[in-house]
Amino acid sequence: MTQNQSVLEWMEKMKELVCPDRVIWIDGTQEQLESLRAEACKTGEMIKLNEEKLPGCYLHRTAVNDVARVEGRTFICSRSEEDAGPTNHWMEPSKAYEMLYGIAKNSYRGRTMYVIPYSMGPVGSPFAKIGIELTDSIYVVLNMSIMTRVGNEVVKTLGNSSDWVRGLHCKCEIDEEKRYICHFPEDNTIISVNSGYGGNVLLGKKCFALRIASFLGKNEGWMAEHMLILGIQNPLGEIKYVAAAFPSACGKTNLAMLIPPEFYRQKGYKIWTVGDDIAWMRIGPDGRLWAINPENGFFGVAPGTNVKSNPNALATTKSGTIFTNVVHNLDDNTVWWEGLDHNPPKNAVDWKGRPWDGTSSKEKGAHPNSRFTAPAKNCPCISPEFENGRGVPISAIIFGGRRARTTPLVYQSRDWNNGVFVGSIMASETTAAATGAVGVVRRDPMAMLPFCGYHMGDYFKHWIDMGERLGDKAPKIFNVNWFRLDDEGHFIWPGFGDNLRVLEWILQRCEGKADAVDTPIGFVPKADDINLSGLDLTVDTLKTILNVDSADWAKEADGIEEFYQKFGDKLPKELKAELKKLKEKLA
Ligand code: OXD
Ligand code: MN
Secondary structure (H helix, E strand, O other): OOOOHHHHHHHHHHHHHHOOOEEEEOOOOHHHHHHHHHHHHHHOOOEEOOOOOOOOOEEEOOOOOOOOEOHHHEEEOOOOHHHHOOOOEEOOHHHHHHHHHHHHOOOOOOOEEEEEEEEEOOOOOOOOEEEEEEEOOHHHHHHHHHHOEEOHHHHHHHOOOOOOEEEEEEOOOOOHHHOEEEEEHHHOEEEEEOOOOHHHHOOHHHHHHHHHHHHHHHHHOOEEEOEEEEEEEOOOOOEEEEEEEOOOOOOHHHHHOOOOOHHHHHHOOEEEEEEOOOEEEEEOOOOOEEEEOOOOEEEEEOOOOOOOOOHHHHHHOOOOOEEEOOEEEOOOOEEEOOOOOOOOOOOEEOOOOOEEOOOOOOOOOOOOOOEEEEEHHHOOOEOOOOOOOOOEEEEEEEEEOOOOOOOOOEEEOOOHHHHHHHHHOOEEEOOOOEOOOOOOEEEOHHHOOOOOOOOHHHHHHHHHHHHHHHHHHOOEEEEEOOOOEOOOOOEOOOOHHHHHHHHHHHHHHHOOOOOOEEEOOEEEOOHHHOOOOOOOOOHHHHHHHHOOOHHHHHHHHHHHHHHHHOOHHHOOHHHHHHHHHHHHHHO
16 A cells, blocks of 8 residues: 555554454545445444435444543643643653553454544645554444545555654453543654544544644644634625634534524525534735634534534435434434434434333433534535635634623634633533533633643643734634523523624624724623624623623632643743733723
8 A cells, every 4th residue: 555664664563563363454445435334234333224314324332331532531641741731631651652552462353454544634735634543443444534534545645754643543342441542742643442432533533633733733833723614605705714612512513504594694694614623724825824624524413403403414414424322213214312303213222222212211312422423525515615725714713612601692802812811711511522520610721621732831822922923914812602591591692593693793893893892801792783683682681691790700710810820830921911901900
């Protein structure tokens, strides 16, 4: 397949370690993928779904102890502990290699080693980077071939370069006590053992495109962010792009594929999806910030996805999709999940593989973190720029989280450094995307807490440096919160397509066309400036979620101060100054 010495040498070493019975290079052809699908169905690893209703779609169930990313077992193995920083788990690299090699040793005996050459970003794009993942899982091969560009073209593009990311995945025994997801940023290497769940094993995604890439970005002067990218087309046909960071399972996929409310559709508004999870951003020749989505598919949370919440995502999953840990409807060999519709199947199998009657069962049929892996090209609103290797210019960066109170529907930072502050203090209630308690407020700076591959204080500084380089071409920075609750615990803002009303204000602010109220935390819209046409929400109710409560924010400022202490000397002085300014404004 290749003459590349760095690839051949590493593969030899890995082969000696894991001892596969055979080695198969993934060439990216449909014939090869088809034969792997057939093999996975034969062994029961996957189930072929109804070819008429869901052509080319499959169902897979993970082990019951292996259903989400394991942040507690995810390590940054930089040479110095300080470089991993206070928000990451760290392991000394030689110790980590020794432990991981011990676990991986002979683990491919009786199994096949699949070699997946993949590109993050359109093959050959100046933004793109290449990885090779070794895996003993057909499920991983098939998911990687949806989520990334795989095969011969990638090998050709790599040529003799040694600039690629090494990835070793071993299912081993799916033993959660020996599950480790380890990153060696200085060696461009990822090793993942004892898991078969997406975020832990599709090494191009969180491991490479965020943890390793954030480290590369800092050294090379670009940014790898946990952000969706979408284009907003106005009635004049102009398209403006925004990138938005939200913690896991806070609606990034829904926002990225938003359908404008009727009122906006009639006026001619349209949304184009560039990405739903990860953005790689560089300063372009024109001095603006340009972004690509390094992925080629969507690994979306299934529960809650329906014709109302996200019809585009649903349409995207209608062919060529792998479903993981959802309900299997035995009557018509299709899939179901909570929140899909009000007709759960009676004759079904739940995500654990047990008979399940959705009309009477008290238990959920699909795991809350069950997923679809769907090709981006299926998406009805995929941007015409999706394959464009130069990326799209970003007008605004939006941060957001799930907060029942305190944070208003939207506010704009005063300038770039204040915007970095806003991103650094992001907080959200936890979801099922990672193991651990759900619904607890945790600080998640730029939604990168589980994904930053180096010291978060240095990451903040990198943001500040990028702002300095961008100067007056820098995108404007905003924060949104769709999740404010009323006293009865109901969401006040309708969310979903109506979020376009907030995006419209954001773009108007970028163009200097909308007014705002100056508050201690930044600029908040005048209630009249958010278009409520066609919406059953009064201006007075809107005012309640635009409100900035000084007492709540004084508490918030104390929480920020405590959080910032983690970073010690590495906290950039610019952020210290921003916190001081906030406290002064609140006093
Ligand atoms: C994801 C996550 O899967 O953030 O995108 O957990
Ligand atoms: Mn994500």
